[in-house]
Amino acid sequence: MTTSETLAPSSELTKSLLRFITCGSVDDGKSTLIGRLLYDAKMIFDDQLSTLERDSRKHGTVGDEIDLALLVDGLEAEREQGITIDVAYRFFTTDRRSFIVADTPGHEQYTRNMATGASTADAAIILVDARKGILTQTKRHTYICSLLGIQNIVLAINKMDLVDFAGERFFKIVSEYIGFAQSLGFGNIRPVPISARFGDNVANKSQRMSWYDGPSILAHLEKIPIADREGTGPFRFPVQWVNRPNLDFRGLAGTVASGRIEVGEEVQVVSSSKRSRVSRIVTFDGDLTVAEAGQAVTLMLEKDVDVTRGDLLCRPDATPDIADQFQGHLLWMGDDPMLQGRSYFLRLGTATVPVRVTTLKTKIDINTLEARPGRTLALNEIGVCTFAAAHPLPIESYADHRRTGSFILIDRATNATVGAGMVQYALRRATNIQRQLHTIDKGARARLSGQKPVILWFTGLSGSGKSTIADMVESGLHRRGVQTMLLDGDNMRHGLNSDLGFTTADRVENIRRVGEVAKLFVDAGLVLLCCFISPFAQDRASIRELVGVDEFIEIFVDVPIEECRKRDPKGLYKKADAGEITNFTGIDSAYEPPIDPEIRVDGMRETAKAASDRIISWLMSRGGGVDDGGI
């Protein structure tokens, strides 16, 4: 509906429009706040007020007063339950500005609805009950706002009337909130103490909180700058529809997503790299010489190049990345969980193409913001995923291109919208490397070296003896003329991974990089020994998927933590117990033991020498190391 978007609202055409969302937990008073804003902005009509008085007696929760929340709780079911279920949009206008409010639900199960409201918002009001302070939900809502790129936060601390309008309480909550939110990249956070029920600091400044010298919520909303991110960006024009009323006219209809274009300027079709010049910019009200972000226009090109719905036009000197693989955040909205490898429809710009989620790299716990490994995303969960589309697409980061960097996923069977995504970046290996067919491949290299490449993956707790055993295995293989390489924490963490620490997210990334490096060594035809605690089963499984079926040998060096702590060859357990090291596996970070490893070493009963001999003979018996079919 580009046309209406461009035009709405037209009430007083010079007034700016601010879209904002309200979020908060159940009973924080969101609906009351919006009702109060509408009421104080004189947007409630007499007949609505009399309906409201009638309803207040029936469903109201504030005794004989008018329950302003009932103005906004639209659907019957939620009026009865006293909660807001869906996203509702309200409109009001002041002398300075027009507003569209998306009232979004507080419950955890409605994260998707909140994200819906946030996707088009310029600002968010985050409500906090002054009695309860910052809750888990407050953090979750704040994170979703930051993920969806909202710049302006209004922290409305409500129900100040119930804490005697105490400034002390207000400032305590504010400092706790800032501590949490400052790393999330907001442009502006404005705390306001309010009482939505009585109207303090909502539209009018309260007389009961003289210690607060800032603006009321409405006064602040009237002044929030509306970022014109689209206007200043590079020219992007997703082609929505090809307009061909007769043989003489072929126009490309769409809305300028960002930037501007003038008649006579050169444009490029992103999918084909074909170029042409804009000959006319056609509108119902006459031709234009320039079209800017937000305008719905029909472009005619000088020479006909092949363009269809779903294509993107840009300027030849500012083209987006083209890739069929990319990485992004994914918020799952489907009732059935997201499945890696399943095909969905991707809607990006005006294009719709089949896509697969190739890897769920990390799941984000939206309550603590911690990254965790995971295999799947359930309803309302958020993760970082890599995607493979059926054909190359323009890929731009959501942070810089809200219009062209956002996408949805559609279930191919039910047609339900099951995911909302924000692009991070294109994965370049996608188009440039994988399609290049090299003459010399893994098999050719292996034939020359006469050995079968394989990864020996040693996993186990710190101090279990992984390195000792691996060292003996490598020596043994070396004596037999096998070309080997060994990767461990020392040579990886000090070099390639020196930017990573020991949080869950960093551990996941550490192992992912190790896996990619290991894959290269396998491609080179070597026998590779990897010694990593690698605590998460999912990460080990994802490395197994990187290489051939029989090229990943998982070796579990199984030693109980009590024994490892007793051995403590590097003194790490002592430091961890003393609190000098955090996120230490087995102490304050989990270890997920392999369920079905190829080889299990019982570190309590078996010596390192015995174990290494067993591993070497296991390998030899399976033709590993030395390739019998070789030279």
Next chain:
Amino acid sequence: MREVVAEFRNPVFLYSMGKDSTTMLHIARKAFYPARPPFPFLHIATTWDFQDMIVYRDLLVQALGIELRVHTNQEGLARGINPFASGSSMHAQVMSTEGLKQALDKWKFDAAFGGGRRDEEKSRAKERIFSFRTPQHTWDPRNQRPELWNLYNTRVSRGESIRVFPLSNWTEVDIWSYIRAEEIPVVPLYFSKPRPVVDRNGAIILVDDERMPVEPTEVQTKLVRFRTLGCYPLTGGMESSSRDVDDIVAEMLSSRKSERQGRLIDHDEAASMERKKREGYF
């Protein structure tokens, strides 16, 4: 609107002659210019429309050269459904809701544009721009598709359809300001003039034809205009002196009454609109 034309096989524009659908029609002309809107226009005639609306409709169709299809629920007519004897909700249910479903089924439309706005009524505030309907044309407010950014999921299975509300984010004042700015002609009933009216339960009802049962003494002539238009016996007018669009915009900015206040069917119960929509009313 272009989105719908690009993605659906057989879209239709529900045209009621009211200010909202007239505004939407104007936008459709803009969106597809220089082509004509590439879909037919559908009017669900209840036979109780204001006469002026029909006159206006036929003039407009001729002037713009658009394809108009008219459907009336003949079965409802045969059953003798009318606003006086059957009551307002029965009349709306049979003649409007059922009539609309019949027409959509008859011509197998898979997408229908409507002029609904979120500011009209509480349950409309939660309507999607692309609103999904089951093969039975019903709406499930609990199972709506999320709409993020400007990315609309337009995929439907066989028999299912989508109702599209391009004006969702417009308010009544927006509509009038736009009509003023674009000089869009509207039905003269929106402007005040002396009209023969009667009082029905506090609503000012126009005596539009001889079917209206009235006592000769009760008909008064008042300076009246209509804020919304539906079936004349169910649409209350308001006393006003607004004779043109400028007057209306000024009146609107100072009004203390909501727009649907003149609609008798909405007041049956507070949740009546939501119930009607679940049943398939637009």
